[in-house]
Amino acid sequence: MKFHLSLFVIIGIIFGIKLEGCQCKVVQFIFGDSLSDVGNNKYLSKSLAQASLPWYGIDFGNGLPNGRFSNGRTVADIIGDNMGLPRPPAFLDPSLTEDVILENGVNYASGGGGILNETGSYFIQRFSLYKQIELFQGTQELIRSRVGKDEAEKFFQEARYVVALGSNDFINNYLMPVYSDSWTYNDETFVNYLMGTLREQLKLLHGLGARQLMVFGLGPMGCIPLQRVLSTSGDCQDRTNKLAIRFNQAGSKLIDELQKQLPNSSYRFGDAYDVVNDVISNPNKFGFQNSDSPCCSFGNIRPALTCIPASKLCKDRSKYVFWDEYHPSDRANELIANELIKKFGFMRADQTNPPSPSPAIAPSSNH
Template identity: 75%
Template structure:
């Protein structure tokens, strides 16, 4: 009987890792699916109505959106399962082997100091540390050789950088705002990001995409800083500078790191076009949030007494920071188009629409 039990465990482990490709996601609030909701002292949590109103049962699920994130949609369209948050109560070794893990944390950045005003959040280095712990769990579960194969076949998403500007460099309370020039700060970010991506490579990351930044100066939170309500030109130039440098970095890493297929997902132009010409994409508002607190701006996050726009599909922005589900879909489809993603799990069909998807994903 004991030998039969051991055989069954081996067969189960083999089934879990045989050709199953999962995602490991590192990011900020644009990709967080619930980690910050478990950080009790964090000031950046999407745990209030009306977050998640168009996803699953309509209750807050940790996404800073009315529906799906860009990573959700790309995974759905390419046949990859939606990884649960690292701090999700249901996370286990078996779940990791089937779905992967999402380490993204609202307020997090490439730099350790970024987002410190939110008190609790996972910076990129902390997320990588949590990933290392995850690897150790899987190695103990299925053995080092099988674990190495599993992690090398996985897909990796890195979606960070906007907080390093919005909640660091552009705020005078941070020393980086007076320590660096605009170009100097971007160089600092790139040197840090290079070390982080090399560390991920040493941990097995071979198929990796870094999401670029959109027109950050056009988010409602930035527009409100201008008496005219226009986009902040300097902030947008910082995003463009980041994208140019990051694209070059990813190209160099792909050429120099063994077996690395590192890509840069840039949707800046299409998002800019959506903002400039919203009606061409079915929107009627691209400068203010759907979820707002009347004339009190910025309200920063949705709260239970916030007022929702009449038609959420007509707004580019969900709140002061984050795009709506429909806008995220446009961004995701642009990245898929540019990078020509294929479906690694051939038998997987796309996940359900946000209205039908289970809220626990």
């Protein structure tokens, strides 16, 4: 008997069989829209929501477009870095394997996606939150077949989860008359509709093992450059901002209720509305010079919905709150992330040093 046990141990060492289980790392699974997308839409060839052209990604890695709708990092990137967690690759990344998932987790976020299936339909291709959860279920099957049911359950229960959607449900659905939701609901009933849907989605995630989960709230959507340029005065759209506040109030209440109802859950609602509003209202206080127009713009032709190679870049990207008509700059994302880290007292999952950002000064060219 001792001989057989010794032989099994030797074979295990030779072939790298982990006798004690998978020894899985703590990773992240991220569900979101363009504020968290790290490349899924890049592989959705028919999607109109794209960040695949210069100057996207100019302050990230090699400076080439990587699928992020920013010049640099996302809020989820920065929070994960500070917690010592690996950056999860896009679900559609061709290099994604079971081993990569076990090492880094997965990011399912998709530009144009929403809590509701109908949101962003005019982008043609995008992953709604229900679709992202469906893809996560497929990921679970892969991992179960790789490490076994018990190890997989432990892996998914120890992982961190981020859910960051909602702005498209307003900007690219409810506030646009081409969508039936805009005349089916009023402000109150539409937020209730969103919350009812989100409740079912978060319960579904809990049933799939999500125990440590953070839902991001919405910032002052009415102050993004796209909304400002649609008003005659250039001011923030007050109604749109009030919808964001209403969403955050209802979302915070929902998370409190689920935290009490769902066993072993540690659910949090990350509301950075006030700090983002303060940055936009008082940019100089935070070291910004511009908080009402995009760094990457097509001269006086606005709104140019995406940043393109023919666009002009501002001289110093670290001085702009917004990168394009929709999305914050790397530096603004850093400020938002640090506020959430401070608010929730996030602890590091390990002691490794987080990746450092690249410089945010425009390249020496005509742009």
